[in-house]
Structures are given as structure tokens and as C-alpha cells.
Amino acid sequence: MTEQQKNTLPVTETRLERKKEPFDPGYFLRKNVVPIFFLVLCIIGGYYSGLSLPFLANEIITRMARNSFLVISLIIPILAGMGLNFGIVLGAMAGQFAYVVTVNWEMAGLSGFLMTCILSVPLAIVFGWLTGRLFNRAKGKEMISGIILGFFANGLYQLVCLFFMGRIIPIRVPSMLLSTGVGLRNTLDIKAMHYALDNIWKVRIKIPGFVFPIMIPMATIAVIVVLCLFIRFIVKTKLGQEFRAVGQDRHIAEVAGIKVDRVRIIAIIFSTVLAGLGQVIFLQNLGNINTYGSHVQVGTFAVAAILIGGASVKKATISQALLGTLLFHTLFIVSPLAGKNLVGDAMIGEYFRVFVTYGVIGIALALHAWQSLQQRKTVTVEAASEPVSGGGK
Amino acid sequence: MVVARLEMRGISKEYFGNKVLKSVNLSVAPGEIHALVGENGAGKSTLMNILFGMPVIRNTGGFEGKVFIDGKAVDITSPEEAMAHGIGMVHQEFMLLPGFTVTENIKLNREITRPNFASRFFGEKLETLDFYRMREDAKKALRRMELDLDEMLPVAGLPVGFMQFVEIARELDKETLNLLILDEPTAVLTESEAETLLQVMKRLSSQGISILFITHRLNEVLQVADNITVLRDGEVVAELESRKATVDQLAELMVGRKIEVTSRSERHSTENVKPVLSIRDLHVDMPGESVHGVSLDVMKGEILGIGGLAGHGKIGIANGIMGLFPSRGSVYMDGKEVRLNSPISALNSGMAFVSEDRRGTGLLLEESIELNIAVQAMQSQDKFLKKIILLRIADMKAIREHAQKMIKELDIRCTGPDQLTRRLSGGNQQKVCIAKALTLEPSILFVSEPTRGIDVGAKKIVLDLLVRLNQELGVTIVMTSSELAELRSICDRIAIIYKGRLEGILPIDASDRDFGLLMAGELSYHRKEAS
Amino acid sequence: MNRENSHKPEWSERIKEWARDFGVARSIILLFLVILLVAALIMGLPMSQLFSSILSRFGMNAILVLAMIPTIQSGTGPNFGLPLGIACGLVAAVLSIELDMRGFQALFFAVGLGALLGAVTGYLYGLLLNKVKGQEMTVGTYFGFSIVSLMCIFWFMAPFKSPEMIWPYGGSGLRVTIALQDRFDKVLNNFMEFEVFGASIPTGLLLFVAVFCLIVWIFMRSKTGVALSTVGANPRFAESCGLSVNKYRVIGSVFSQALAAVGIVIYAQTFGFIQLYMAPLYMAFFAVASVLIGGASLNRATVWHAIIGCFLFQSILVVSMPVANVLVEENLSEVARIIISNGIILYALTRREAGGDVR
Structure with missing residues (x-):
């Protein structure tokens, strides 16, 4: 080997650079097929619902402000490779427990709302820690474990609310309890904190020709923007890098010295705490709590929303979360009315909505499982063909 | 005299009473490229595990001997400590995250961060990544290898060779690095990539980094190494300067004669005998083999041995013929073609297989011995079934009787035919696998790595059993094994596989040198040189 | 080798092993049942009545629990997609009313047609399961949910005419619950029913269940059944035996969904009502929990696991209701049901399966 060869060899044949992909509309469509499909569905549904645009806009803005936070809370576990965190139901429970406390203390307004937020955090941390530990024992089965954990926790929640409240846990405000004096009522009135956050700053846009102006809860939106910035910030920190590393390959992360189990628990705690705050924001907008129902579907709805936005079990972005919330809730608003106008009965739209919710999750999960199966196959084929290239003949 | 960068003195190590290293000495000078060669199981990996402080060493009772770094005695108990002493290791499997860029992989878990508002309250985990400085470091590490690689490329699309360089760059980036261990670095590379790697190694050694490199490719050793240590059966059999060594000499040293042929009284001569099985141009897609x-x-009627180094495809042959991995080519059994990619037609043509993956493919660990023995014959040959009206029901009585017979004949140590196979020792599990294959009454029996993971005493029993089957029942046996000595002790002929191809067939009394050369692929190397 | 001798010292080890397999969760459940029974005795609750109620509810649910065995054994895990087969059984049952059948004719028509439809959907579902290996439980759960909501639209739109099934004052679609009193309500329960110490024994129902247990038991011992178990226990091993892994996974799914369809007809028969719309949503979870309580794991289950588990689970539900009634409120038993069933599934999910083949 001559000196000259030595210097030139690597340089000549090894220059590898990033390429800029030209815009390919076909690829764009294929990549975004899910949100585009639901966009079309929303437009058709919106047309047949017969709703006026300003009314629709108002509804959508309200629901976006109400639900985005919960949907965004799913992102970090996806990043950390734990799939869709159906366990955010526990976060929602933490939020509701916090409300039980503040209502019991007869707090009101913004201070009551803030107190609820503060109280929900430690509870959510404990719940998240427990969930994370459970998921670490069921690696690779996080999603089904999360679903079942949601049901299980709901059983415990009912046990606490129905049989402990008023008996073991003292409740001062009698109107919260059933007539027997034990167990919470079906609806918990939080009128005192209704719109506590939304009302800080609202912008009204008058549309000529319509009675109701479009109301934009700027404060709530500001909170959501802060949350989005926070998520972006987390991703850019050392911790975020660890989330991503663990999400890609637990084994390699472990070898690199990252404490995988701990990182996974932190990811779930983040998610649970955000879900708790999300539920608090959600409920202040509603004005009352369906004690035994408000939290049950939180996981399902949030998961369906983020999937409709084009996220997958392995990859999710903030914009997908927001887009998904928009599409999912638009569908939520228009489908009963569209069903009524098309088939003559609102129930059809209602059932259709439920079907879409479950169906989207089912299909997304099936696609994910199918893809990872395919991927594993191609990986093994590649591995098998490697020595061919090295074969000396 | 220069103080050695690394010196290992009198290293001995036992795994469960099995001596795998016997008083090994090794010394590497600063800036030296030192090659460590040896067969599979010669003890190279164990030696490196000791040096790198892998937990497996401590968990199995530690080791004897002393390690000196730059003349100071050190006690390395974890990979982190090894790194602190300036030792870096590139493992055979890549430890790279495909979705991360080159920079992110080089800096994995050693990211450069800067404090921010949040980190002041919640600790340094929340410090922001300093991508600019991380890129600078990555560039610097790549530049030391004189490689022109965009440090912001994702690793996923890189050619295999470059992944190797990223791994090395990661080690180089560790400030303290002065001893780099490369574990078979060229095994997965193309020739030109391997060439580039060897140059990089030379370049690094000229910068004062010592390199300890483990390989099977003897010509590479002679090309780059300054000194060579040959390990065989846990002992250092030679320390030589590469200038004075030849490929032939290394091959002979590597193999050596370990066990004298004892267990067979008579051998078949392969002349004037018809081939019972003919394999033609067989390709098998078995990952890693x-x-x-x-x-x-x-x-x-013969016992054919198939040998070769790990990863060269010897194991793939039987797996491919039995239809367990995708394959193409043609296989004839007594002149009739056997359909490939179909386990059932392989079984029906009279072949049986004892898999090297005993616990994964060979056994139903959660089921009883009797079921393990019977299932394959039941499903492929309708044995052990009785007809009740329209259904064919498992004949539990026949299964039990057969299992009891097998347990007696093969001397399977168990509490009874209903014991779970998971609770058996490795040797007895292997006997269950053999019983399972015998139940098919095969005319050819493929046996892969029959003694892997079995203790010394049981090894001999299993090998004797194979010889007995061959002599008493007339079963033709094709045995695949990484242990040449084992093949030599019972086979009639030994075929050596190198890089997925047949390198040659040798009689068992061929010289060590010939075996060594075939296994290291030196024949085809020379063939190529000549052409 | 002296095997006679080596048998004896094993007993203590076997008991230990059995205790380990039995596990903490199951011990808690058994203890809970014992406490409930003691409480019921102390409170002087009518034990004979409780007992006949347990038997009846056991028979009502047993076949749904049996439906778990083929899928668990074939390696696709507990059948969380059970609502698929249930929907088939419901369609068959509703059709039997629409065709104005009564008594055993209606029952056997519903069972037969349900099994057939269940087998067909089971085949399709099996094809899906083969595409999602490793995620069968999660995918199955949401496919089950989707089917329930899709069937809601079907119940709502289907052009059934029988006045017993549609709303009396107009409104489209079938009723939420359809009474069976003139159709096949308790025809099996009443068949050869007799009383022992005041407890009525639903002979026909128990016989019917026994026949199905026998069918499953024999099937699992047939050549096909052994192949199916082999595929579930170790796919690589099964391939080396020349078995097609995918084929036997589909067979498991077909058998399971057919059993589910039969199961829901028998459930309705004992209950006296057909429940439509969202009623089947969580049924899979109770069936899964039952077989797990009986000692099955996510990849091994026998007929005995199903029988014991179904009996234990139903006993707890039956006994806890009156006990809770006396002590606190009646809702407690419903809450206990949710906690126990999901708790046992969680326990099974987080248990490290010894030697399980993870592919």
C-alpha cells in the first residue's frame, strides 16, 4: 500500500451527505393518508350537519381549548417507546380527586382553580410512578396493561368515591354526598370554578349577520402554547435525549449507561401529571364533574385524537396532536347532526362516532403491529445477506 | 524500555469448574497494534470481558491474576471503570441507535449540555443540549480517522462499514482513550471497507493509541498487527512478531491437536459407497449463519462432520435442508429431490434434525418429556394416534410406553416421563432432543452443536450415543460443531465451511495446519491471489 | 435407573411448585371467597339458594370462558376479540325470534347458526391476528370494541319485524333488551331440573356445559389440538415439526369465536333476555379474568382452568351481592367485580412467564 493510496482512498469514495428531497405530492398523500381521510370525512359531515360556520368555529375552538392539553400529554411516552399511554386515565382521576378537595374546601374562582392544579400534581406523580413501575414489569405489553390498568383503577376509584367518601374520608359539604351521607353524587357541581381559566382573557369576534360572536379563550390557549413550548424544550434537553434513546432501543440505551427503567418511569410521570392538569382544565370549562364518568373515556378519546392526527404508536409530534384534536372533535360535533340529516336519526351519528373512536384505535394498532412485524422480517433478511457482500471469490 | 500500556499477568478464569483461561499473559505497548487470534471458545472473549470489567465475570466468581495499565496495577470491576482507565471497546454487534444522527450516537449519554432556567431548579437532566459543541466534537473524532463523513446524517442509512467507524469515533471521543479493543471488526465488512478500517487502525496507532484486535482473518493480522498472541484452549500457545509469522504457522498454532481420537473403534471408508444425500448449490438465508x-x-452409513468458525454458515446447512430458514438450491435423498422450505417434506423423506437451538427450537420447555418426544412423530407421521369415530386422538398410553422405552435406552435422568423438560439438565435435554429425532426412525440424522452448553461429563455421553446410533442402528449422521476436536473424535470426514461456501473436505487425520488454513479461508484467499 | 425411587421425594417439590404456580393473586381471591362464605353463613343467608344461583350462573358463563382456551393454547393470548363471536351469537338468537321459533328448536337453531357465523368471523379474525403477531391482545381489545359499536349501527338499522323485538311506539331499531320468556328462556335450566336440600339443580344447563367441556377436552387431545398447542407453546418447534403456525392460529380463532357465539346464546337462555347494543362491550374481560383465576396463564390454559375459574369467579359475585347488601350498599359487588377481574388480568400481564417464547 503506497502512501498516496492511503490518503486518497477514504476521501474519494466515502463522501456521504444529506440529500434534500424534492417535494413529491404522492408521497405527501401517502404519508398523511389518515388525517386527509378524516379531513374529508369532517368536510362531508360538516356539510350535511347544516351547521353555520361561525357556530361550528365556536364549538371547535371551545373543544380544542378543552381537550388539547390531554392529547398532548400522550407525546412523551410515545417518544420513550412505551406506545400510547392508556394509563392517562389515572391522571384524570388525580385531577378529579383534586377537585373533590377544593370543592370540599369551598374554594372558588381562579384561586380555587390554581389550588386544584397544584393539588393534582403530587397525586398524579404518585399515580404515574405506580403506572411506570407496572409498565416496567410488563415491557412490550405496555398498551394492553395500560388499558386494563385504566379499568382496574376505575374500580378502585369507585370504591373510594362510593364507599370511602363520607365514611372514611370526611366530606364537609353535604351537597356533594348522596342522600345516605356516604358516597359522592353522580354529578359534582364546580360552578364556582366554571371558566376560571377561560374567563381571564376572552376575545370576542363579532361576525356580521350572526347573533353570537366567536369567543376565543385566550388564557387557555396561552396555557396550551406554553405546554407545547415546554414539550419542545424537554425534547431538547438531556432528559429528552434519554427519552428518545430509550424509545429507539432499550438495550443499546442500557449499554450506553442510561438507566432505562428510571427514564421510562419519568416519562410516564410526565404524562400522568400533564393528563391531570389537562383534566382540571377540561372540567373548569364544563362546570361540573360526572363523578363516575368524566375520566373513563379520557384515554380512549385522547388516543383516538392523536392517531387521527397522523401519529403512530412510535412517532408523534405536537402538530399531529393538535391537528388530531381538531379533526376528532369536529367529527364529534358534526356526526350526530349529519346522521340525523342523512338517515333521519341522530343516534346513527352517535354510534358512528363511537365506532370511529374505537375503529381508529383498532386500525392504528393493527397497522403498527403489522408494520413492526414486516420490519423485523426485512431486518433479518438484510442481516442474512450481509456476508454475501464480503464473500471473497 | 517503555512501560506497557496494558499488561495482563497470569490471568486464570473458571466457569463452573471449567477452566477457560489458564495463566494467560498479554502485553501491549503504547501505539502498538496487537492481534489476538484463536478458535471459537479459545478464551478470547473471556479475556476481553475480564479486561473490560463485564459483570458476568464477577457474577461467576471473578478471576485470578493481575492487570496493569501504564505500569500501575488496577482492579477493574465495571465497564465504567474500564472506560475511566482509558479502555474503549467496540463490540461485534453495533451499539448504535438507527434514528439518531452520527453526532447523537457518538455523544450518546455523554452529551454536552448547558444550564438553563429550568435546570437550576430541577437538576442537570433538564440542561439543554449544546448541539454546536457536540457536532464539533464529533467532527474532531471523525477527523482523527481522516474520514469525511457528515456528522448530521442519521445512522440508519449508513453502510455497515461506516457504522463501524461511528462506533470507533465514539470511543475516540472519550478524552482518556488510549487502548482500543476491536472485537472481530472486519467480520461484517466488505473487502474495501475492511481495507479502509485497517488503514484507520494504523493511523490511530500512529497517534499513540494502542489497539488490541481480535480476528479470524489471518492475512489481516499479518497486514496490520505489530505483535500476535495466539490463544488455544485458554492458553497462550505463542507470542510472535507479525514480521516473522506466516499464515500457515498461525493456522497450525490456532487449531492444534487437543484430544486423541479414541471413541471409535472402526471407521467407515467412504469409497465405493453411494451417496445417500446430495446437496447441490444450497443457499440459506439464516441470520448470522x-x-x-x-x-x-x-x-x-458415515458420520460426516461439518466444521468452520462461528458465523460462516456451517449451522445454516442443516437448518436450510430441514426447511427452518428460507433456502434455495437442490437436495436429493436417495436420488429423489426433496422440496426445500418445507419442514414436512424434509421429515417425510427420512431426515431428522437435532437443533443447535435446543431451548428455542428443540424443545417445548413447558411440556412433559413424553410429549416432547412424541409430538414431531405424531404430527408428521401420524404415530401415537388412535381413531375414535371421526377424530384422531392422541394415544397417551402409547406415548407413555414409548417415552419410557426411550428414557431407558438413552438413559435420560428424570423423575418420570411427565417431568417438564425445562427442569432437566442440558445433557438430558439434549438426549430428549435425540429421542425426539429417533422416534421419527430417520435414515439421516442432522445434529447441530450437540455438546453446546453441556458439562464435560455429559459431552462424552452424548457423543458416544451418536456413535452407538451410527453403529447399531446404521443411522447416517451429519454432525455440525464448532469444536473441531469433537468432530475429529467421532467423524469419518470433516467438511469445512468458510463464508457460506465449502472450503474443503478433510479426513480426520489431516494435519492441524490444513484444518487451520481451511477454517481461516486462506485457501480461497490464495486461490484469489493466484488468479 | 431406578424411577420408582425417584418418584417419592418429588411430592414435596410438586406441592411447592403448585403453590408457586397458584400465586399471590389467586390466594387473595380464594381467601376473599372464604371470608364471604363465612360472612354469609354468619348472617344466616339461605345457602341452598346461593348454591343454586352459583350453579346457574356458572353454567351461564362457562362456555364463554371455554372460548378462551383455543386462542390461549394457539399462542394468540386470551381472546379479547370475544365480542366478534358474541355478535354472531346475538344475530343468530335474534334471527330465531324473527323466524318465530320457540323452545329447543329456537335454542338449537341459535346455537347452530351462531357457531357457524362465529366460525366464519373467527376465520377472518384469525387472518388479522396473523398480521399482528405480538400485539394480539391490544388489537383484539379495540377490534372487539369496534365490532360492538359497529353492531350498534346494525341493531339500529336492521329491518327486523317481530313486535317482541322492536320498540312498541315506533322509533327505529331493535330494543336494548329483548325478553325471551316465550322463546327459549331457561329451556335448558328447566330441563330435568330437580332439587336437593332446597337447592335447584339446572340439570339441562349443566349437561350442555359438560358436553361442551368434553368437546373442548377431546379437541385439545386430537391431532389438530396437539398441533395447536405446540404452535402456541413454541412456534419454532412447531415449524420444525412441519406445522404451519399461521394455520393453527386461525383454527384456534375459529374454534374460539364459534364457542363465543354458542356461549352468548346460552348466556341469554339462562338470563332470560338478549342484551344488544353496548352490553357485550366488557364481556371479554370477565371471561379472560375467569380463566386466569382458574390458574391459566397468558399462554397456557386447560379445560380445568376454565371450569375452576368460572366457578370461583361466579361464586364470588353471587355470594358478595347479598353479603354486601346486608353490610353496605349493593353497588359494592359490582365494584368488586371490576377490581377482581381487571386485577387478575393485570397480575397475569406483569408476571414473568417462565421460559415463554418471545418472538
């Missing part, structure tokens, strides 16, 4: 066009004849 792929086969690229092997043609081979198996004679009736």
Missing part, C-alpha cells in the same frame, strides 16, 4: 452455494455428498 447464511450459506452461499454449498454442494456436498453424504455417504450411506
